[in-house]
Amino acid sequence: MYILVTNDDGYQSPGLAALRAVLSEIGEVAVVAPDRNWSAAGHYRKLFDPLRAWEGTLSDGSPALICDGTPADCVALAVMGLLDRKPDLVVSGINLGANLGTDLLYSGTVAAAMEGIVFGIPGLAVSQVRPKDGQWDFRAAQVAVRRLVTIIRERGLPPEVLLNLNIPVVAPGELRGIKAGRLGRRVYRDELVVRYDPRGRPYYWIDGAEPEDHCEEGTDIAAISEGYASLTPVQMDLTSHRWLEELRRWEL
Numbered sequence: 523m524y525i526l527v528t529n530d531d532g533y534q535s536p537g538l539a540a541l542r543a544v545l546s547e548i549g550e551v552a553v554v555a556p557d558r559n560w561s562a563a564g565h566y567r568k569l570f571d572p573l574r575a576w577e578g579t580l581s582d583g584s585p586a587l588i589c590d591g592t593p594a595d596c597v598a599l600a601v602m603g604l605l606d607r608k609p610d611l612v613v614s615g616i617n618l619g620a621n622l623g624t625d626l627l628y629s630g631t632v633a634a635a636m637e638g639i640v641f642g643i644p645g646l647a648v649s650q651v652r653p654k655d656g657q658w659d660f661r662a663a664q665v666a667v668r669r670l671v672t673i674i675r676e677r678g679l680p681p682e683v684l685l686n687l688n689i690p691v692v693a694p695g696e697l698r699g700i701k702a703g704r705l706g707r708r709v710y711r712d713e714l715v716v717r718y719d720p721r722g723r724p725y726y727w728i729d730g731a732e733p734e735d736h737c738e739e740g741t742d743i744a745a746i747s748e749g750y751a752s753l754t755p756v757q758m759d760l761t762s763h764r765w766l767e768e769l770r771r772w773e774l
Contacts, residue, residue: 523549523675526600526609526638530560530593530617530630537616539582540660541648544667545613548675552609553586554600556593561619565633566592573599593634601641611674612638615648616663620688622735622742623706626756635684639758644679646671650689651746662697663689666751670700684756690746701750706741708733 525545529538533555545551554575560566568591578588587604589596597612614634621629635645650663666689679685686705690697712730719725735743742752 523610523671524607525549525551525671526597526605526612526643527551527553528555528593528596528600528612528614528634530556530563530614530634532556532559533578533586533588534581535618536581536658537618537650537660537663539580539584540664541613541616541667542580542584542586543582544664545671547668548671549610552600552605553580553584554589554596554604555580555586556596557588557590560592560630562628563592563630563633564628565594565636566630567594567598568592575599575604593630594637597634597637598641601638601643608641609638609643611671611679612643612645613648613667613671614645615650615687616660616667616689617647617649618652618658619649620651620746621647621649621686622688622746622752623708624710624733625708626686626705632684632686632756635686636756636758639682639684642681644674644681645684646674646687647684648687648689651691653691659693661694662692662751665694665697666700670753682757686742686752686754686756688742688746688752690749690751692749696749697751698749699751700753701745701748702753702755703740703742703745705754705756706738706743707736708743709736 638645745752
């Protein structure tokens with residue numbers, strides 16, 4: 523396999539280096555990563571500014587191409603000519619923090635993998651739940667990625683499918699497996715914080731408590747709570763097919 527690797531936390535993220543390391547055991551890896559953090563940027567593309575890319579190194583010293591664009595820009599630039607051939611798979615991550623349920627609407631990690639689908643390349647987004655002590659250990663995530671990408675190599679993955687993989691905070695030997703499930707629901711508890719500069723003009727921060735997770739059976743959130751890595755297939759078609767039929771009865 524020829525695998526394109528990127529992320530949204532920036533090229534110095536330890537999660538990106540961990541992802542490149544495990545994928546290098548499975549296939550040939552090319553890394554094109556953003557030069558800074560683009561968390562929660564969604565599928566933003568820089569259409570009105572030039573893009574630049576240059577050679578650099580990841581946090582572990584391995585080679586990479588660094589881009590001053592968004593995560594989606596990194597994938598688009600790579601596929602449209604920065605790489606000498608089309609990748610077989612786009613893998614984005616390992617994100618520093620989960621991307622569950624509603625998070626997918628905001629995630630730059632997922633957007634980068636979704637950009638591969640735009641070019642007819644299947645994608646995998648990998649995220650890890652944030653540990654409470656702040657000590658990142660990606661070994662369980664590497665186990666799950668190795669298992670999943672090996673299966674993808676053997677069975678194939680349609681070019682219109684994106685797999686969203688999340689890893690709980692567990693030691694490698696404690697990961698119970700990978701459980702497939704639908705997207706769950708996260709309720710954000712954001713608050714608007716208003717402050718004032720020295721001239722009395724207001725400025726704003728968006729802050730708040732951690733999201734409230736609805737742990738419904740069969741969802742990605744439930745799988746994580748049970749000690750499994752969650753896996754959800756995602757597609758670009760956002761159509762509400764039930765309401766499509768309803769609208770056709772409206773006699774528009």
